[in-house]
Amino acid sequence: MIIENQAVEQDGADPICAHKIEIYCPNCSKDVDEAELFNKTCNDCGTSLENPEQHVAVAVTSVPVIGITW
Ligand SMILES: [Zn+2]
Numbered sequence: 001m002i003i004e005n006q007a008v009e010q011d012g013a014d015p016i017c018a019h020k021i022e023i024y025c026p027n028c029s030k031d032v033d034e035a036e037l038f039n040k041t042c043n044d045c046g047t048s049l050e051n052p053e054q055h056v057a058v059a060v061t062s063v064p065v066i067g068i069t070w
Pocket of ligand 1: 025028030043044045047
């Protein structure tokens with residue numbers, strides 16, 4: 001499962017860049033979907049997903065897509 005987060009402007013703090021969080025099973029490294037995460041159990045190997053493996057990928061550009069005119 002990939003969760004996409006848009007860039008966030010914060011008052012008095014550094015803005016958060018847009019980033020993606022990919023969630024994998026720590027045992028079989030398969031992609032974890034929403035239902036599996038809700039059940040906290042991997043459907044493929046039955047491993048507990050209390051602490052799923054998360055890969056955070058920060059977007060290359062920090063410029064929000066909204067407002068760009070070509
Ligand atoms: Zn698994």
